Amino acid sequence: MTIFNLLRLTNIVKNSTKLNLQLETYSSYVKYAEHKALDKIRNIGISAHIDSGKTTLTERILFYTGRINQMHEVKGKDNVGAVMDSMELERQRGITIQSAATYTLWKDHNINIIDTPGHVDFTVEVERALRVLDGAVLVLCAVGGVQSQTLTVNRQMKRYNVPCLAFINKLDRLGANPERVLKQMRSKMNHNAAFIHLPIGLEKECQGIVDLIEEKAVYFDGDYGEKVRLDEIPQDKRTEAKERRHELIEHLSNVDETLGELFLEEKTPSITDIKQAIRRTALNRSFTPVLLGTALKNKGVQPLLDAVLDYLPHPGEVENTAILNEDKDGDGQNIILDPARDGKKPFVGLAFKLEMSKFGQLTYLRCYQGVLKRGDNIFNARTFKKVKISRLVRMHSNNMEEVNEVLAGDIFALFGVDCASGDTFVNDNKLNLSMESIHVPDPVVSMAIKPKNNKDRDNFSKAVARFTKEDPTFQFRYDSDNKETIVSGMGELHLEIYAQRMEREYNCPVELGKPKVAFRETLMSPCTFDYLHKKQSGGAGQFARVSGILEPLPPHQNTMLEFVDETVGTNVPKQFVPGVEKGFLDTCQKGYLSGHKISGVKFRLQDGAHHIVDSSELAFFLAAKGAVKDVFEDGAWQILEPIMFVEVVLPDEFHGAVLGQLNKRGGIITGTEGAEGWTTLYAEVPLNNMFGYAGELRSQTQGKGEFSMEYSRYSPCLPEVQEQLIRKYQEEMGLLPDQKKKKN
Template identity: 40%
Template sequence: MRAIGTTDLHTVRNLGILAHVDAGKTTLTERILFATGTVHKRGEVHEGTTVTDFDAQERDRGITIFAAAVSCDWAGHRVNLIDTPGHVDFSDEVERSLRVLDGAVAVFDGVAGVEPQSESVWRQADRYGVPRLAFVNKLDRAGADLDAAVASIRDRLGAVPLVVQLPIGSEDAFTGVVDLLRLRALRWDAAGGAYDTGPVPDELRAEAHRRRAELEETVAGLHPGALEEYCATSALTEATLVRALRELTLAREAVVVLCGSAYRNRGIEPLLDAVLAYLPSPADVPPVRGTAVGDPAASGGAERPADPAAPFTALAFKVTTTSTGRLTFLRVYAGTVHKGDQVLDPGTGRTERIARILRVQADRHSEAERAVAGDIVAVVGPKAARPGSTLCAPGAPVVLEAPHTAEPMVSVAVEARRSTDTGRLAGALARLAEEDPSLAVRTDPETGQTVLSGMGELHLEVAVEKVRREHGVEVSVGRPQVSYREAVATGVRGHVHRHVKQDGGAGQFAHVVIDVEPLEGGFAFASTVVGGRVPQEYARAVEAGCRDALAEGPLGGHPVTGLRVVLTDGATHSKDSSELAFRAAGRFALREALRACELRLLEPVAEVTVTAPDDCVGGVLGDLGARRGRVTGSTAGAEGGLGAGGTAQVTATVPLAELFGYASALRGRTRGRATFTARPAGRRPVPAPVAAQVLGG
C-alpha cells in the first residue's frame, strides 16, 4: 500500500458514502479503491472480501456496522473516504462521520429509489451542512429506472436534482452512460474494466440533446451567472455548466445526479471526476467555530481556519481498540501536529502525548510523521479522548461542537454466565460505551442487574457479540425492553425547599423556590431571582442538582424529560451556604416538585414502512393496528415505476415495544413476500391502560 503524502488543501477531498442498507455503499467503496489502484482485486460483500467491512461480524452479517476510513489517489488529488453503515441501528456512526466530513456521495438503489434510511442520512447531512452528490446505483437490475429514482429524490427529499448522465441500455443491457456535459458516450467492457469514449449513439442523440437543454434551463434558473449567459445565447457552455454545478452543490441549492452499476464497475471513474469537480476541499469550507477556553475576550466563540500554520485543532470522531493500541480517529481542522507533540484535551483538562500518527486503510495502517489541516488520521497516545472530544494546541485551547448523540431506545439486562467473569464483563461494557456513545450501561437500582441500552435489537446484538468475541466473556442476555421516559404534563409553582444540615462541622444551608413547567422535549433551566438573593454560582449549582434529579422519575424510576425549571427565589447563609448545599437543594426540590406534578409516560415510536403485495395489504394494516400503529400513508405501486409489480407501501408510526419479533410475524403473515424498514420517530404518550401495565409490571 502506498502512503498518501501531505498535499495542498485544494487537492484533498474528505467525503462519506451514505445510503440505505443494501443500496451498494460498500461495493461502491470497493470499486473506488480498485479504480484508483489502491487495491488490485475487487472485494465482494457476499464473499466477505471487502476492505472496509473487515470486522468479523460485518462479514458474517453482510452489512456495514462500523464506519471505516480509507484513502486513495485520483487525478493528483487525495480522497479520504468514510464508508458508513446503512442500517438505522447504527445511525450514530453516520452522525459522527458527517460531523467531520466536507462532502458526501448519497447512493440510491435504481429500483427502490429513496428508501426510509436514505431520508434519515439525508437529513443528518442537512443538519451539518454537508454538500452532496447523488449516485443512482444498480441500473443493471430488473426494474431499474433512473427517472423514477430521480423523481423520488425530488419528491421525498425536497432536493433539486441535476442529472448529468443518461444510461445507455437498461437492466442486463446497461453498458454505459452518456455524459450530458460533453455530449459523449462512455462504455465499459463486459468485465467492467477500462471504458471507451465515443460519440453519442444515434438512438439516444435526440434524447441526450433534449436532456442537455433541460439541464441548461434548470441551472440558468438557479444560478445568476449562468442565467446571464443563457439569456444572451439561449445555451450554456461546458465551462459555465461545470462552474455553476460546483457553486450550486457547495451552496446545497441542488444536487448533481450520476448513475451506474457499482457491482459491474460501470460509472465509477466519472463519479470520481465529479467528486473532484463539485465537492469542496478543506480550503472551500468556512473556518471551524468553537468555544474559546479561558479567554474572556473570545466569549463570542473562536474560529480556526484550515491553515497548517494556525493553532492545532482537531475533533475526535471515533475511538477503537485494536492490536495496534487504542486508536483515536481525528479530523484535523487547523494547524499541524507531529509525532511526539503534546496536545490538550480541554474537556478533561488533560495534556496528552501523540505517540504515533497513522494513515488508515480500514484495518491497515501506515506511519506518518505529521498531520496537517484537512487530514483524517488515527493517533495513538490519548487515553481519555472520546468521540466528540477536541484535541488542540495547549497554548490555544478551544472546544469544538461535538456530534449529536442519539438517545438509546432499547435495553437488555446482561450478566456473565460465570461469576468469575463479572469484573471482566464490567470492563468490556465500559470500553464499548467509551467507543460508542450511543450505548449506555447502568445498574438497575431495584434488581441490581446490569442494563445495556442502545439504538435497537441489532445494535445490542452486535455489542453483546463483540463482548463474546473480543473479550472472551460468555454473556446471558434478557428480553429486550424499550426505554421509557416520564414527562411533565402539568407543572407546579412556588415549590419551596430548605436544605439545612448540621453535623458538627461546617453547616449546609440553601433555600430555593422553583416553578416546574411543561416543555416540548428536553430540559431547560432559568433563574429570575433578583437582588442577589441567590448568587449566579449558586444558581448554576441548583441547575446541576435539578439535572441530577432527572435520572429517576417518581412514576416508575424512568428518566424525566419535557420540563422547564425556573428558580424564582431563595436565600443564603453568610457562612453555611455553598455550591454543594445548593446543588443538594436543587436535587431534593425537583424530586419533591415532580411528585406534585401531573406526569405522563412516554414511549419510543418508530416510523415503519412496509412494502407488500397488493393482496397482503389488508393483513398488514390489520396487524399494524393491533400493534397500536397509526397509519400515516400508503402508496400503490405503478407499472414500471418504483414499487412496481403489484406492490404497495404502507407507512405507520408504531410503538417500539410492539415491534419486537415483527420481522418474523410479517414474513408469516405475507408468506415471506413483504419487507419492512423502521427508523426512530421520537416519543409519544403511552395510553393509560398500557401505562398501567408498564408501571404495574
C-alpha cells in the first residue's frame, strides 16, 4: 500500500482507531520525507494582502496531501480554527500574526510551506520567510485585486529574487473579476503575467476551471472537492480558451527564446514545450503564471500543487551565496553554497526565526549546505560559540516531529541555541562564513507602556525580553527625560497584539498610551543674578552668596548646559565652586515653566561671598538653585520642542492629499523627488504633531504610503502650544488661581 493510500484511509476510519493511525502516519511522514532527492523538494511561502485566503488555502493543501484529516475554517463556527493559526489570539481575531511552518507530501515531492501574515504590521514575518524560501505563491483576492500589502509582498519577493506563481482566490465571492486582477498585476506590479486557467462560472455559478495548457475542463467532485475530474471544455468556453491560450503563448514567446522561435516559425508548441517555457521564465522572474480557484469552496487547489512542482524551483536551482571572511575584520569574498544532499561539504545553516516555547528557545533554520545530525556540534559564525545538537525537529504549525538528521534544502528547528535572528551556523569553527542577513524595517509607531500592577514588573520584564528577541521590529527603551518606558513597532495593531499577549501569556495586564514628548525650557535673553542664601538656627549655619549672568546658548547648542567659573580672588573659594555647578545642573532637571528640563543655558559665576564658619558646598549648592529660581521670575523663558526630519514615500496619485496633511501638522516641506510613479517628500515636522500619522498615511494612500522619521533639532514651539503646556503643568501642581481658592 502506498503512503498516499494510507494517508487517505485516515479520513474514513472510525474514531477509535483514528489517533493510532494518525500517529503511524506522522512517523511514516517523517521517515518518508527525510531522504528525498534534491529535485523532489520545494520550499514555498504563501503570501498576500490581509484576508486574501492564505491560511484557508494552506488548510486545503494540508488536507488534499493527507497531512490533516479534517478541515477547519479560519474563524469557523466550531471554534477550532485553522491548523496553521496555532495561537489563541489568531483564532479569535481570524488573522495570522506569526508565520507558521509545516511540510507535506504531494506526488512523491516533499513540500515545505510557510504561511505568512498579511497585515502590514507583521511584515517582518513575511520578510524572514521569503529570505529562506526558494519560491512563493502570491495569493490575490478576485474582488480586491492588487491591494496595498500585495505591493509590499511583491517588493519583498523582488528584494530576495524569489520566483512566484499567482493564485487568484475567492472566485465564489460576489463581484469576483479575475480579468480585472490580471490587468492590475500588469499595470500596478509590472508583471508579465497571463492566465493558465480560466473560470467555469463565477460567484455562485463557480463550477470548476479550464486548464489552458492541457486544454481540459477540471471539476472537483466529492464532499470536499477531493476527486479531480477531467472533461471536455464546455462549448461556450472554447473560443475564449483558444484566445487565452494564444495570449499565454504570446506572453511566453516575448521572454523565452526557445518558444519564441517556435512562435516565429508559426509552429504549434506542444504541452511539454509550454510547460518547460513557463518553468524557465518563472525561475528567472520574467513571467508569472496566473492560476484560479476558490480555496473555501475546495476548487483549484490540486492544480496549484501540481504547478508548484512543475514551475517553482527546487533548492538545487537557486544560487545561494555566503561571505567567506579570511579574518575577523576582513571584507571577505562571496562563495556559492553547494546544495548537494550527499553531506560531503560542511554544514551551513541560517537562523531566520526565534520563538520561545515551554522547552526554551526554539530556533527555525534553513540548511543550505551539508548534513546536520542529532548529537553534532555546530558553531555560531557571529559569536563563535559552540552548541551541541540534542534535538532536531520539523515543525507542523505548533507541533514538533523529531528527526535524526537534516540535509541541504530542509527547513527545521533546534532547541537550546542562544542566537539572534539572521545568525549563520557552521559545523567547522575554522570556517568563518556569514550569509546575508534579513532586512528589518524601522519601527514607525511608539507608545508609552506600563504594567497596571507594580507587582507584575518581573513578568513584564520577562515578556519584553522575549518579544524583543523574537521580533526585531518590536523595540523597547526607557525614556529618562519623561521617566517612562516606550515600545515601538510597525503599527498600533502590532503593539496592541503584544499588549494582549503580555496579559494572556504572562498574566501581566499593561496600559498603552501616547508617549510624552521631551520638551525643553530655555532662556530667551541674558539675565543677571545676585542671590544670598543665609540660614541660622543655632550652631553652625549656612551662608553663601553667588552673582553672575545666566544667558542663552546659540541655537545649535540649545540642548546643552554650560557652567563657567569667572570668579577672581577668594570671595568664592575654589573648593565651593563644584557645589555651585551641581546646584545649577540639579535645578535644570525640572524647569519652573512646564516641569520639563532646562537646556540651552550658560551659567556664568562672576562673584559671591562666603563665611569662614558657615559656608559649605551644600550652602553654595542651595545658593545656585535659588539664583536660577530668581532668574526664572525675572527673565523671559520659552519652551522648545523636538523637530523631526520626516521622509514619506507614496504613489504620485496621493501627492496632493499627503502634502496637505503634512502642512496641517505644522510641517515644512524641504524637498521632493519622483521616479517611476512614486514620490518622496522630505519635511520637518514637530514630533508632538506626528502621533497617529502612520494610520492616517495608510488610510490616505490605500495602505501604499510609508514614512520614516529621525530627530533633527529643537526649536521654539508655537505660543498656543506653550500656553497649553504651562496650564497643564499648573493644573498638575495645583497652581491655578481657582485651585488656590479651593485650598484656602
